[in-house]
Amino acid sequence: MGDVVSSHLDEGRREMITAQTRDVMKEFSGVYEQQYAVALFNSVRYEIEGGGGAQSQLLHRQDPLAGRTIFSGSLFQYLEENRKWRNRFVSVPSTYSFDLYESKTAHDRELHPKVTINCAGYKALTSMEEYLKLMNTSLPGIKARVGSHPFIKVATQFPLILWHPYARHHYFCVMTEKEQKKWHAVLQDCVRHCNNGLSEDSTVETPAFTDAVRRHRQNKGHYETWDMMCGAPPQILANLVMETLHPELRNVIGPRLKGKMQQRQRHWMLVSDAVYKQVLSQTKNQYGALVDGCEAQRVQLDARLRTDMDQIITSKEHVSSKIRALVLPKTEPLLRTSIQPYISSILEALMEPTSRGFSEVREVFFKELVEISKNSLNGGSKDKMGDHLERLSMLAFHPVKMQSCYEQVEQLNLEGLQQRFEVGSPSVFVSRAQILMREQMDNAVYTFEQLLHQSLEGKGEDDMCKTIQRCQDRVIKKYDYDSSTVRKKFFREALLQIIIPFMLQQLSPSCSPELPHFKELIFEDFSRFLLVENMFEEVVLHSVTKDIMMAVKEAAVQRRHNLYRDSIVLTNSDPNLHLLGENPSVDWATKFGEEGPDGSVVGVIEGGGSKSRRRQVVSMIQLDGVPLPYESCLEVPGEEIIPEEDGEVFDKNMEYQEEEEEYQDLPKEPKSPDSVNLIRDLINPIVEMVVPVSEEKESDVPKGTQPTRGILTSEDGVQEEVTHVTTIVEDVPRRSPRDKTSPHAILRQLVGSMKEKADKEAREEVAIESAPEEIHLTTQEDDSGLIAEVSAAESDLESAPVPTESSSREDSGFQSLTNVEAEEIEPQPITNGLSGEDKVIDPVDVEVILA
Known part of the structure; x- marks a missing residue:
């Protein structure tokens, strides 16, 4: 493997990669410094003038995954070094990294993982057919035959593959279809979390970085939405470099690769991964130096802004009026012919799957509360009640239970509109909607927990079923209002993301040559905070905002979308509710008894005592009725059936199935009612x-x-x-x-x-x-x-x-x-x-x- 990489990436080619990365980072640094000053101006102005949208009715939890891990389990990993399959123990911590250990014992001893995978930019696949379709685009002129396998032979019928356009691919497999579905849901959640973008809590660095990346790509002629805007800033910058570097290297190195089709694909993946690692290492160092340099000037810039804020705002309004006089005559015919007729179609395509997804969130939340009510009504023990509430507290972060909600949004289809407005892929909007659904679910759960805890403190545990139902009704009413507000904001932002790049691409050829003349109207002392390019984009944005707002408002009138009208303001019926938001999450396991169900304790929290345990969101994934398998971590040949180890597992599995058949003949216990009406x-x-x-x-x-x-x-x-x-x-x-x-x-x-x-x-x-x-x-x-x-x-x-x-x-x-x-x-x-x-x-x- 090392010979393949070194033969195609000699010293001269590595120096060329370093030089090209440095050039891209130099261009980006100039744009970032400009956008940093503008973002600081907007942040200080917002702080002084105030403002904001509608107040959320639900409470927001600050650190929902404190003291938690997502899940852990065992699977087989393909090792490219020796082309063998080996058993690995996987742990997914609250950071959503994919940590692979030699065995569960190594994990329990808190040893360092053998491999840690950052899932940003990856795609989780469950079939070799999907993988072959993506591999066919890796090298020009190489097409895999239908039904053929790539350079690996999967050991079981249930593969799991992490695919990346630039980095190394990772291959796993499990023994059953049930395991495969659970692992796939968890992998998708890891990818979704890592692709969520930058933290919105940073009001200066985040908008400065995103605007700088967008402006850099627009200077290269790329106006459409970008799928690789995912991960930490160094990863995004590495993707930005690879966007132009990768095709050049493929055209140079691709024809020189030797061997059969599968071997050439494997060698190219190894070369691409080596290049990506080199670029990522360089962008990480240079971006760190860039941020440190901007932060060093922040105090000085902030002082100047607060001193001259009124003059800067007046100057901006004057220049914006001049730009508006230039741009509006050109935007009106564009809006009339190419934008307004399609707004309703775009909105309808966005609203249908998104509304179904948020409705499914509401249904899943309601079903969980019904289960808790049934347990209370049927005389369940305190320990069982504590287990139910512990599971409820992590419902939003349970990828398997939330999968039905996420699947609704995955049906979003912008076909036809993608070509007209040059939308790269709807995956950007799908991922954003799914993150919002998870946030709303967690807000609803956290609000219910605080209300229930408050009621139990005041009235005790008598008539628990009625107490749960009262809290449930209040929370669902608040969820309906908040989900409507969140969806309308999402629709407006999505429409802007689709329409604004298209308008800028149409208007820039005629307007960009005129923009430098407006710089003369700006004082030199204010020139760092006022950029004519940013003001031009703001004018274009305001020109279409009215049409977008009207379209969303008209859609809110239609009952089938379950949206509140903008004129309807839900008064805060719980004036002291937001005071509860300052309280920490309720530890139901401590309140009602034991820590949790079997299998929920998987490791000791760093820095904690021996009794301080880290609870797991998802139950241990393993074969039904079989203890944690494959602890010996023996080598597994790459065959269709895994010898030695799988025979024992299947024998145990057959025993379990026979026991299950015997129990089917016995009379079953009476079931609990399935709805509140039956209760x-x-x-x-x-x-x-x-x-x-x-x-x-x-x-x-x-x-x-x-x-x-x-x-x-x-x-x-x-x-x-x-x-x-x-x-x-x-x-x-x-x-x-x-x-x-x-x-x-x-x-x-x-x-x-x-x-x-x-x-x-x-x-x-x-x-x-x-x-x-x-x-x-x-x-x-x-x-x-x-x-x-x-x-x-x-x-x-x-x-x-x-x-x-x-x-x-x-x-x-x-x-x-x-x-x-x-x-x-x-x-x-x-x-x-x-x-x-x-x-x-x-x-x-x-x-x-x-x-």
């Missing part, structure tokens, strides 16, 4: 009582629900208050007496049968006397869920018509009609004492609702 219904239970009625008296039976007050005493002596009686009459088809599907069916057959009229009265008396014993025998032998119905009927009926003779057969408590002649018994009236009156009513199907 509320449990508070007012319903008891059903089934009694027969003859066809002649069916018309006289009153139907419907009638309010009734009374006390119903069950068989075990428990008394319940009856509030309503619902009468339901159903036609039950007559079945063969030989059909013994259930004792309840035979009971209905016997009750409705006829006997000779001569001995009717005698048999009635005997049946009434033996009714309790017969019903008791029936309910003991029938385990199909009829116990509650028959017992309730027995406790309420004064008499029941049943046969006098018991059968010797084991499958029924009644005598078979094949031996005894069928009887016909006329149904007897029963009394209803619910309201205190001895009122005779017809026997019908009665539904009793208990308060």
Whole structure:
């Protein structure tokens, strides 16, 4: 491998790479210094004048991942040095770096990882077909055949690949599809977090850097959105250098590569990675020196700004008015013909998947709260409640649970509009929307935690279900308002990102030659803070802002997008709520008992004591029912089936599946209700009582629900208050007496049968006397869920018509009609004492609702 790199990257070529990187950094440094002074001016002006948007209703957590790791687990990694697959233990800390260890023991001993992958700029792939499509674009003239494999042979059917346009690719594989889905979700979350851009907390460095990068690319003729604006500033600058350097080296080195197609692709990837590392090392050092130089001048510039702020603002407004007079006549026809007709189409393409994604966030949050309510209602222990709330606190950072939300936004499609406005890829907007969804989920969870904790402190833990529901309703209302505000801001920014570059590209040829003349109108002392190029862009931006604002406002009226109108301002119904935002996150594990579920403790926090543990957001990823595998870290050949190790794993997996099949035959525990409405219904239970009625008296039976007050005493002596009686009459088809599907069916057959009229009265008396014993025998032998119905009927009926003779057969408590002649018994009236009156009513199907 070293020979391949050294043969194509000799000393002369490395010096050429260093010189080209230095030239790009020199150009960028001049632009950055200019934009730094402008960003400082804007920051100080905002601080003096004030301003801001709508106030957030939800609370914001400052450090949500404090004391946490994202997840850990074991997988196989492909080592290019010896072309072997080896088991590696992976830990993803709160920084979202991908740390690979020799084994779990090495991780527990806090040794340094063998490899640390920064996922900025990568793409997470799950199939070799996707990888081949991207590899086909790496070298011109080299196309891999469909179905062919690259220079590696995957050990299992479930690969995971990290692809980068410049850096080295990383290959992993797992044993099951379930593992692959979890790992892919985690890898995507690592990429998403690292691609999120720079921190918005820095009000000077961040806008100065982003504007400098954009201006540098515009000077090269690139106005469209840039996919590689991801990672830390040195990485972004390395991508900026590689944008022009990479194609040049590919055209020079590509034809000189030897070997088969797969070998040439592998060699080119190694050469590209070596070049990228060299460029990254250089940009890191030079950017650090650049920032230090600008920071050294900040105090002096800040003092001058605060002294002359009024004069600088007046000068800027004067020059902007002159530029506006030049630009507006040219922007109006451009807006009328090329912008305004397409704003609604762009907005619709953005709103549909984004609104579905935010709705899914709301649904996932609601389902988690329902699970907690069910646990509280079903009498769950404090430890279990603590586990539920601990998992809820990290819901926004659980990549697997949030995957359904992220998938909705991934359907965003700007086809047709991309060519017209030269939008490179919608991935920039997809990633931004997903980050906003994660922030809103965490804000909702944090607000719920603070409200619940406040309620428990004041009222205690009595009636936990109602307390959770009250907090839930308040938080969801606030989430609806905040998500609407965040989405509208996202739509406006996305429209500007699409339209402004297009307008600048159309207007620059005619306007740029005139801009230097306006520099004469600016005082020399103010020239560092006022740049005519920036004022030109501001004029273009203001010219289209009105149309964008109107389009978003019209969309807010449509209910299908679930947006609040701008005129609707949600008053702060919780004046003391924002005071809770200063409180730290609630440690539910400590409040309700143990630290957390098994597998949640994965390591000791640096600097903490032996009892200070770092909890994990995602459960340990491993084979179902199998302990953590592959601890020996043996070499694994690159074959379709991994010998030695996988045989043992699959045997254990088969054992687990067999045990699972055995348990499937056993009766399952009753499940909890699936919605809040069902939870509320449990508070007012319903008891059903089934009694027969003859066809002649069916018309006289009153139907419907009638309010009734009374006390119903069950068989075990428990008394319940009856509030309503619902009468339901159903036609039950007559079945063969030989059909013994259930004792309840035979009971209905016997009750409705006829006997000779001569001995009717005698048999009635005997049946009434033996009714309790017969019903008791029936309910003991029938385990199909009829116990509650028959017992309730027995406790309420004064008499029941049943046969006098018991059968010797084991499958029924009644005598078979094949031996005894069928009887016909006329149904007897029963009394209803619910309201205190001895009122005779017809026997019908009665539904009793208990308060």
